[in-house]
Amino acid sequence: MRIVLTRWPHQAGRLEEGLRAAGIDVGFLPLTEQRLPADLTVLRAAVTDLAEGRFQWLLLTSATTVWALQEAGWDGDVPEGTRIGVTGPGTAQALPSAAPQAWMPHREASAAGILAELPAPRPGEQVLLPQSAQARPQLVNGLRSAGWEVTQVTAYETVDRVREGTLPPSGADDRCAGVVGPAELAGAEAVLITSSTAARAWARLTLPGESDTPALLAIGRPTAQTLDELQLSARMLEDVSAAAVLRALGVAPGPEHARPRPVDRRPGTGH
Template identity: 40%
Template sequence: MTGKRIVNTRATHQNSRFTSLLRSQGAEVIEYPCIAIVPPEDDRPLREALANLAYFDWLLLTSANTVLALAESPPLPPARRGNAAIGPATARAAQAYLGLEAVLLPETFTAEALGEALQIQPGERVLIPASAIARTTLADVLRAQGAEVTVVEAYRTVPGTGGANVPVLLAQKQVDAVTFTSASTVENFMDRLSAEGGNRTDLASVCVACIGPQTAAMAEAHGLQVDVISTTHTLDGLIEALAEYFL
């Protein structure tokens, strides 16, 4: 990827690791935050659920942003059976910020895989703190297994601001790839591009790289041709897939 100009659309507070990984491969990183993470407008449901965490059999963590939101709360009592995370980055954040050592991980990092890995028993109680715009897939899978699932809003995902003038860079053919690490980065990128005078046709010659199938589906729904989908749905997996693409 040496010399390739790659857009990082992650939120400002979480873009540094991805930027470092890209630069370690020789890429020139163009930061263009397309999402920002803010607290819920009403955090009482979250606070009440966490205060009664011992009532639940499982605490499920679906993103590092969820972990950071929970880190703002008082120390958590243990869930009765344990804690689970959708991927290794979330698990590392859970250990670093919440002190949760025993975290179950699925073999593949999707909501469906996590639901299957838990092997929930009918009647078990599951707490899922999540984004206000999170997909319901995990809760649906667990409810189908007979679980009592409580979903509470842990944070809101809103449009990001700042960064480079990507619409102009695209028009000048100064971008080699745009990376997306969630469906919301796709949606807000397209909104920013339009609002800032950009043209989606300028993406025709640009590599569109997505961290996983749900993100890719959103990109395709916006009319983008997806060139890279990482097999392992992590930042490291996306870096590896990009490196292979640019060989």
């Protein structure tokens, strides 16, 4: 069985490791690329304010956000009295070694999970929230409604490579090792959509006419919502793990289970 993820091979982590351990052939179709802001002044100022103890919480919603902060000068350290919150284990894994243990929601690894479980603020407590330029306003609005004073900064932007016409060639160099092109999706059982921008890029992608459309799996509620808005049927992963991927496809763990149960691909039936 082959499963393709809409990100770069160098962004692979425990999810891909787990899929390979289960006997899955993992491929990559990088529909998007994350880029730093052209001007890092605001992001660097936020890193300075963080080091000076201005914030009680630093909330991080992706490994890419961690990367962007490091590019702006953050070494992972925070002052005593400042806590780090992350959406889930994948983001926690990306933290620099100097970072303290991060808090994360237990029930749902998402912005909604953070809003549901983050402790209530004391008066005047502040949050630093670095995000993608394309981030939905749900988290920042929810935090402010809960009484937090939020400093939101753009950490990076996600670029649609389909719109730009810059999809990388298959296996062109070491960075592209494991990359597949649209023509190579015919044998894939599923494509794992990793972000809302990737969902929109997928909707624009032209697949070969003879190819069967693979099942779509979504990482995170915002991605699932975007796919649903695009009338693309998808299943949202319960969590970001190989076991969750196999459950979504109706496959028992283990390489001996090569074929999934049928997945409903009718438009408009996604969650």
